[in-house]
Amino acid sequence: MARRPKLPTPPVPSSLRPAPPRPGEGNGKVRPVDHAAEAGTAVVDWVDERTSLSGAGRWLMFRKVPKGTNWFYTLGSATLFAFLSQAVTGVFLAMYYKPDPSGGAYESIRHVTNEVFLGQFVRGMHKWGSSVMVILVFLHMGRTFFFGAYKYPRELNWVIGVVLLILTMVMSFTGYLLPFDQRAYWATIVGVNINGTGPLIGPYLSDFLRAGPEFGATTLSRFYAIHMLLVPGAIVALIGAHLYLVTKLGTTAPPWQKVQVDEELRKAQA
């Protein structure tokens, strides 16, 4: 039989770990807890018999991360978490939102903010969550930049990351218009105009965003579709690719770690 990797013990104080049964205690008696544990195992076994996922799961969870992995390495998963929070709060907002520029959009946001139970709270989470996500993306990018984590063999992961950064900013730009208040409206006009001054594709890009040469009735629904469907879909797919590469290649060791390895290598070679 293939040797199974030993499961690591979770880092809990020994006083909290379940004690093994004393001799003579609980012998032969089956407690309800044992039944429950048995049922859980049976379900997992049933799924595994059909999917063979447990090997992958085991590899995923118990693969080693390099020594010295520190708090800076949590910034990526924190970004992911902020994105998930945006997705969940966004779904709730979408239940009420109407992309109607002739007043329905503003009215639906006003309704969410003032009348729906916890509406303002969820809208606030979505609004401030966007700031948090942008900050985290930049911090995570800073970490990978200063740690030299974009170098061989992780170049592709960096490139995917830059696309994710741009898409995150696009989310924020398109979402800003949706409440359709004065600030949203005029800031977006100026923003789209600024886009239009860009080289080569600039004018086409702003025509695409506006759905025509002028800010009109379909502009809002276009921003809505981009914000709700197009970009989130792309972000989910790219996060998938990003994480696939992270697990396949492993995360870098902190750059300072290298020296120790060097010295030990030298000793080993001497």
Next chain:
Amino acid sequence: MNKREKEQYLREYAISKSRGKPFFPYAVTKDAVMACVVMAVIISASLLFGAELGSKANPTTTTYVPRPEWYFFFLFELLRVIKPPSLVGLATIGVPTLGMILLFLLPFYDRSPERRPERRPIATLTGIFVIGAMAYLTYQGANAGTPTALSLAPPAPVKAAGGETLANFEAGRLAVAQSGCLSCHKIGDNGNNGPGPELTHIASRIPRQAIARTLVNPTAPMPSFRRLPPKKFNNIVEFLSALK
């Protein structure tokens, strides 16, 4: 990195990985703590600051603040820093586009095997400089308010004419103040110096028809004011063409 350096990196990485700890529970615990912190920050921000909603969008009144979300301030500030109209295109999208291309290609032109920040001084200093510049521009952007008041004594001829001319001038002064022009233009001692040109002596530079044409059909990033009510529009043109 050449082939030898790549192989050396992979070898060293394999060693440091084999000395490491399992992802679960060590990394997972840190990630979970961080996720709780993120959640706590988002929830408290929502509880503390809520989510305001301004007045309804209206293409015909422009008591607006053309302000983006704060993390776009640095882009908008670039417009103020790089002033000449011929360079505006460069500032708005040129610099960001260049930045994006440089960011995309980073792993392909920085090919040295060194990873320690203190041994890659160019990369590290550039990174710090970019962060510093972005922080500075964001700070500037956050502090550049949009004045909604415009104090300007009427020029002597207008004052002398008095009556309707003076009244029109005052109405135009109000309309300009309320239309957000000051977020991009400086008039007298009011408003931001950029991205648009100073308008204090606009009438001595371009004729009245040209001013009206600019308002209807402006060069980006200035928004078009064609949908203003005609009276207000005329007041603005009247006001500007008195500024000699």
